[in-house]
Amino acid sequence: MTSSSIQHLWPNTTEPGDQTAEQRALAALRQEIDQLDDEILALFQLRLAIADRVGKAKDAPQGPHVKLRPDREQAVMARMMKQADPANAEAVEALWREIVGWGLARQGRIGVRVWAPVEPTRAFDAARLRFGAAADLRAERDPRAALAFAAEGHGVAVLAINAGDPWWRGLRDEWSTLSVFEGFGPSSTPTALAVGLIDPAALPKGRRVVVNVGGDAGDGSGARRWGLDTHHGWTLTLVEGALTPGGPEGCVGAIG
Structure with missing residues (x-):
């Protein structure tokens, strides 16, 4: 040529x-x-x-809590999404999750242990979106190993519910220092929950997560309730109401 x-x-x-x-x-x-x-x-x-x-x-000094402020992250995300063009909403959410995640990483990379025997890829993808690429995500074969990791303050755990293991009952006894602070999956019935040593004052605003004995029909308060899982008379429930984490109602956290 x-x-x-x-x-x-x-x-x-x-x-x-x-x-x-x-x-x-x-x-x-x-x-x-x-x-x-x-x-x-x-x-x-x-x-x-x-x-x-x-x-x-x-x-x-602020106690043993991990350096996560779900309430602050919730407020930042809500402010960004309010300003975002609806056509760009998905991209803006993903971008800001990464921005927040890398900001947290400057204070030490957060470890995330994921237990999801059913559809683990979906659980990993949800955790990656929530905590960003800066997080150290690893799989756990035993939910109790993930809970122990979170309870020692090394990071947080993401655990599937309705997966054949009532790990959530432990949030009322041996893992009572842990709080639920995020839900993954459909908003009405999440398929996984994130738990960690979260300062109760830093929990997001939203529905309370309750673990107690009995059905999920309610306590007469009129608050709406969504049953998530049951085991031998125990129930895992979402409740609309101003319940205090660690209180007698069995509140173990909140999701936005």
Whole structure:
């Protein structure tokens, strides 16, 4: 192939005079994207630096709780989603989960142990979306190993429900220091729950998670209830009501 033929197929577009109007318009758009990328990078690195400062402020004695503020994350996400174009909602949520996750990682990467004997890939995907790529996600074969990991303050556990193991009963006795702070799956009937040593004051606003003896028909308060699992007279339930974690009602946490 001759040199002139090659130039015909791949013309030299480095000189503005050789470009078509369409090519010049595309080059201008790409330059605009490059400028935005520079601004985004600068702002992201500034956010990480501020997250470092927040992490140092959190180093003041606050008990054994992990450095997670589900209430703060919930508020940030709600504010972002309110401003986002509905067409971009999914992308904005995923992006902000990553931003928040990498900010938390500046305070120490969070470990996440996942127990999901049924559809483990779906559980992993949900956990990855929630905690971001910065989190150290690993599978556990035994839900009690995941609970022990969380109870020792190393990170959090994501555990399937209705999977043949009533691990959630332990949230009323041997794992009573742990709190549920997130649900995964359908909003009305989540298929997995996240638990950790969460400061009760930092739990998200939303339905309370209750573990108690008896049915899930309610206690006469009129609060709406959703039964999630049962075992030998014990029930795992979502309740709309201002219940106190660790109180006599059997509240073990909350999900947004």
